Amino acid sequence: MGTTASDEFGEVGEPGDVAAIAETVHNAIASRVFPHQVNETAFELKLRQCVRGNIGFLADVAAGRLHHDEPDLGHALAFAEVVAARGIPFEDLERAYWVGLEQFWDRWLTIVGEAAERGEGTVTELIGNRTPAVFGYVTRVLGLVSARYDEASNELARTGAERRRALVDELLGASPPAHTQFLDDELGYRLRACHVGLLLLGDRFQAERRLARLRHETEAPAALLVERAPGLFAGWLGFPGRVDPATVGVLRRAVSRHGEPVVAGGPAPGLAGFRRAHEEATRALALRESLADPADFLWYNDVRLEAFLLENTAAARRFVAEELGELAEANERADRIRDTLLAALSSGSQARAAAELGVHENTVRLRLRTATELLGDDLAERRTELLVALRLRRALGNTGQAPFMDAAG
Known part of the structure; x- marks a missing residue:
């Protein structure tokens, strides 16, 4: 009765045993959490490295060879960055850890059961006091991984937003670049679409929420949002063909229903239409300040005569x-x-x-x-x-x- 599960796990903690457990954990995570992403070689490699690192440390923690605060978690943090870069929700990453712990725990209980059957002690005696250490390791890893995921996501959002804003500045400038597929890919928006240009006031969260709602209600296949000035965001809704009066009506009703001021320009097609829709929305916004009682939704086409004469x-x-x-x-x-x-x-x-x-x-x-x-x-x-x-x-x-x-x- 002098042994514990920690000792038993130490016996199976040889490289070959840890590798076998890591392979089982990897396969479970790959099939249950990331079935599509593991077909990508780079993702699969980072997942495998993360699993092997975590299982190796868990084995050492369970065997009492390592305190749960000691391991260097570079493998786990690197995988968190990969997950964030692919836009995978953090909930999936968190679930992967619990699936991994489930598989690890299953193997540990198997070891305990085998030792108990050999008469080496009761299950309670064999498990000993290593359970808090195992969960302590997983809790620590998840806390650090969550922070790294957020850092990576925020950095990607910031650099992506800055890159899109710089491209939009070029497109709206005096000498816009010719249309290429690269521009569409970088913006995540099809410039050859038929565009409705919008100007939205407020912070980024408010602007993103409004644009997402308008996109949903008009069933626009694409949308783009960039910050033009503090508290002012330019948005575009992209449609594959002509924007019919019914779609315009949906847009009007959606804005009026939510009572949040929006000005619009267009619709107009292509790269020239992208510029024109924004220019018209800009003129409508300037006119809005002159109007005595502007509606929540101000479409440039409705007030272009006033815009011209009120200069x-x-x-x-x-x-x-x-x-x-x-x-x-x-x-x-x-x-x-x-x-x-x-x-x-x-x-x-x-x-x-x-x-x-x-x-x-x-x-x-x-x-x-x-x-x-x-x-x-x-x-x-x-x-x-x-x-x-x-x-x-x-x-x-x-x-x-x-x-x-x-x-x-």
Whole structure:
């Protein structure tokens, strides 16, 4: 009864025995945790080295030849870097350790059982006090491996993000490179797609979450996100063909539903479209700051007239005042008449205007009569000028600046 499982394990701890156990553990991990990755030679080699190192140290710890804090864990840390580089979840790496411990423990219990059958002691006596040491080793390894995995993942994300940002800077610059497959591979995004460009405000986590949600809801096959400035991220959704109105509608509803401001440009195809979609989103963002009451989702196509005309705000205010006269002023009566006139001129129908505004058709008719009294009888002939003036007036809002009539003077 003078022996323990530690002694017994010491007897099977010869190189050939440890190698046999390591092979069993390797095969279990390969088949149960990494069945696809082990077909890659480099991955398989690192896995095998990691398993052999861990089983060798576990054998020494179980036999009492080594304290669990002593081993150099370079083999385990190197494998953690390999797993992180391939984007494999840490949960899989952690599971590999528990599968390995399960196989090791099974072998140890077999040794204990064989020794007990030979009358060398009870199971409890044979196991001795080595169980805490074995679990102490595994716990230590997992803690260090987890930290190294996180370090490697963060470094890969940082260098990958920096590399993508540098490439995007080139693509959006004055002399963009010609399209190559290398660019697609480096960006992880197909530049020959049809692009919707987005600008998102917030931190990286918020921007990634919003882009992922919009990609999911629009079923875009590809997406790209890069930081353009602190708190400002440029995103692209890539589609294989033309972006139809239904997809645009999904995008609008998704943004509105979540209430997070997004500006968009495009859609436009190819490398030139990649640049154009971003440029339009940038102009929409600049315009957003000038608008009185911008919607959560601002699509450049919806406001490109305003974007062009509001480059000179003073001239825009003067045009509005000259075209609308008293109707340009900020009061409830003028607001109602402007909204009605804009709806009627845009739709070309009093009935449709009434439906859009949610009022009776007679109300629309009365308001248009008032507009005619204030602006003259030639509303139809001045339709283009009035539509532009009304859209500009809505965009400018009641900003607290000098009255519009002062601009006309």
